[in-house]
Amino acid sequence: MKKLLFLLALGFFVMSCNDKKKEEESATENPNLEIHEKIAMANGLKEFDSISEIKFTFNVKVNDTLRSERQWVWNLESDKISLTEKDSTMSYTKKDSLAKEKEYIDQRFVNDSYWLLFPYQLKWSDADISEAKTAKAPISGKEMQMLTVSYPSEGGYTPGDSYDIYFNDDYMIQEWVYKASGGGREMATTWEDYEDYEGVKIAKMHKSADGSFELYFTDISVKE
Template structure:
């Protein structure tokens, strides 16, 4: 009799565990579905791991026709927003605030540009951008049918007001290509998002190339602590 009671309790316990597990999975699925598409893309690139980051180091490089035109090394402490730029033999440090001094605007503009390339999927959530509904179309470089979003910025404020980015992403919600469009419509530049690597849970594309490969923007020396 005791043996039958024990087996019955064991079956009930296992059933309860299974139901709890299924409920938890169901809740997680529902929560994920409730996120906007830009939030889902940011999470796919590791946004949920960013709060644990104490420091990021990276070098932003631009190569045109096999000639290195730009190389800037950055150290960023997100929790304090202390930022250091090293370019050649010169280093500059500033703390990013809502009111940037005139003396710091040049370095701040460079940091925003370089860090946007590094972590743009997060900026889709962090920044004050207007995000379109999800659409489907032909990607500019691979010519594949892909989902895409248009990320647009206001015509005032910031260093490049009115710019738009059209981001194309795969079924895993990782960016594969994008098109940068200037506010005045005079400049349009498509590049790839490739050579992804996981840095402490942050999925970062280390290389961005133009359709003919004559332009490459790439990152080296990435460290996440």
């Protein structure tokens, strides 16, 4: 019996190691990938392509006061997006032309989904991405790889914004610094509490250095 238990434990250990190895290989198997592409792949960009629907609740808490709580349903096949906020549900379909009254929803969806799926935006969006370098992360003080993602000064809801992202050798983001356009406001938060949803890896918690600001996700589910 002891031998059987040992073999079972060994088997689970090997399976766990193999799973971790596969995750690392998925980001590095193509030597032609640039670093920002490796970040997207490590977070499950390939697996995201098989998702038909994703649900999540976007929450913001400041000094223990809940400031925002928005529930989203995104049907990726039809591109229909539904927002439930304060017992009211509104929907729209993303397309080239958007009715004026729908811009309220779209602006919030762009913001909330950006936090949720930022690693994929490194492939999806039109941004300038710097070369990676070694730098000290702003919150933990640890040496990590860092690159800067900068958006054009025109177009979008927040033109000219940029982000310094800090990540480990596994290409998973650990911290970032948001910088508003024009040298204005800056905010550093963590990327933590990662969870795997059918291969889609999501950091569920983002905190400021002093913990007074928390942006987090709940009720996450994906449908293949």
